[in-house]
Amino acid sequence: MPRQQLRTPSTSIDLSQHFRMVDALPQQVSSQTLFQNDAGLQIEVGSGKGLFLLTASGEQPDQNFLGIEIAHKYAKHAATKLKNAGRTNAIMASGDALPIFEKQIADESLAAVHVYFPDPWWKKKHKKRRVLNEAFLRSASRTLAPGGRFYFWTDVLDYFESTLELMAMVVPELGPPLPDVASEAEHDLDYRTHFERRSRKNEIPVYRVHFDKPS
Ligand SMILES: C[S@@+](CC[C@H](N)C(=O)[O-])C[C@H]1O[C@@H](n2cnc3c(N)ncnc32)[C@H](O)[C@@H]1O
Numbered sequence: 322m323p324r325q326q327l328r329t330p331s332t333s334i335d336l337s338q339h340f341r342m343v344d345a346l347p348q349q350v351s352s353q354t355l356f357q358n359d360a361g362l363q364i365e366v367g368s369g370k371g372l373f374l375l376t377a378s379g380e381q382p383d384q385n386f387l388g389i390e391i392a393h394k395y396a397k398h399a400a401t402k403l404k405n406a407g408r409t410n411a412i413m414a415s416g417d418a419l420p421i422f423e424k425q426i427a428d429e430s431l432a433a434v435h436v437y438f439p440d441p442w443w444k445k446k447h448k449k450r451r452v453l454n455e456a457f458l459r460s461a462s463r464t465l466a467p468g469g470r471f472y473f474w475t476d477v478l479d480y481f482e483s484t485l486e487l488m489a490m491v492v493p494e495l496g497p498p499l500p501d502v503a504s505e506a507e508h509d510l511d512y513r514t515h516f517e518r519r520s521r522k523n524e525i526p527v528y529r530v531h532f533d534k535p536s
Pocket of ligand 1: 366367368369370389390391392395416417418419436437438439440452514515516517
């Protein structure tokens with residue numbers, strides 16, 4: 322299904338507190354360097370239009386959130402929502418999340434990593450472009466604090482099954498996949514992400530798991 326076109330965000334909105342290019346992120350990405358406090362930091366890779374970030378940062382004001390989205394227009398759109406909602410615990414970054422995980426996040430420093438509906442890259446020759454590759458999974462496991470949680474939801478069964486197999490091989494320390502329960506959505510904002518909303522409205526099954534790094 323094609324993605325909906327987004328309107329170009331207004332240039333008159335001051336997004337300085339809610340938007341960064343990844344190149345402008347601090348050398349060490351942490352709650353201290355981004356938010357000047359020691360609250361738990363949760364990172365979402367591929368935030369799309371930012372529904373998860375908006376909801377989670379409102380529901381968990383004692384946590385900090387960083388969304389990293391490679392599509393610039395979407396990253397700005399999500400940042401605008403955070404700004405309009407007056408969030409002080411969430412920032413959107415525009416760019417590739419993978420080098421940030423590889424080089425700019427300390428060991429055992431994250432409270433959670435979220436990956437919802439990553440692009441499936443259907444063609445065999447393109448599968449190496451998938452975000453949930455071996456290097457990223459190792460980085461995610463390394464950067465999660467003891468007791469930290471890794472979330473993965475998708476509506477692509479092949480991606481789901483092959484990722485679970487890969488995780489069992491390369492990051493067995495994260496333990497077994499545990500079912501992650503969806504809310505009973507009563508309105509559009511009850512869905513965790515826009516892609517979840519789209520799949521459920523089209524009655525496409527969604528596979529949801531999380532992994533808990535032992536404390
Ligand atoms: C299928 S969309 C899902 C968006 C959102 N998570 C949702 O569930 O509605 C996948 C998103 O991941 C983003 N993405 C893909 N590779 C990325 C990367 N390396 N770093 C950051 N974002 C990435 C894409 O631009 C796209 O917005």
